[in-house]
Amino acid sequence: MLKCRDLVNQADLLIDGAELRPGRRLALRAHLLICRHCRRYLRQLDALTDHLHQPPPPLNERDTRAVLERLEPRGR
Numbered sequence: 001m002l003k004c005r006d007l008v009n010q011a012d013l014l015i016d017g018a019e020l021r022p023g024r025r026l027a028l029r030a031h032l033l034i035c036r037h038c039r040r041y042l043r044q045l046d047a048l049t050d051h052l053h054q055p056p057p058p059l060n061e062r063d064t065r066a067v068l069e070r071l072e073p074r075g076r
């Protein structure tokens, strides 16, 4: 029987949809069926991964000017 530590160590493979041996995949799924802590961990990891792959929001006019002003050479 898998332990939570085993699932955590392979959580990135599950999130990435990597190819796993059928026996390994079944063991991970069985653990997720009985362990709400790992289900929650996997959900949070999935949400975090999604968030990190999002492009940053576009700057509005005011923020764009603030950035450009910081890029201006001093003393002009």
Ligand SMILES: [Zn+2]
Binding pocket: 003, 004, 005, 007, 031, 035, 036, 037, 038, 039
């Ligand atoms: Zn667990």
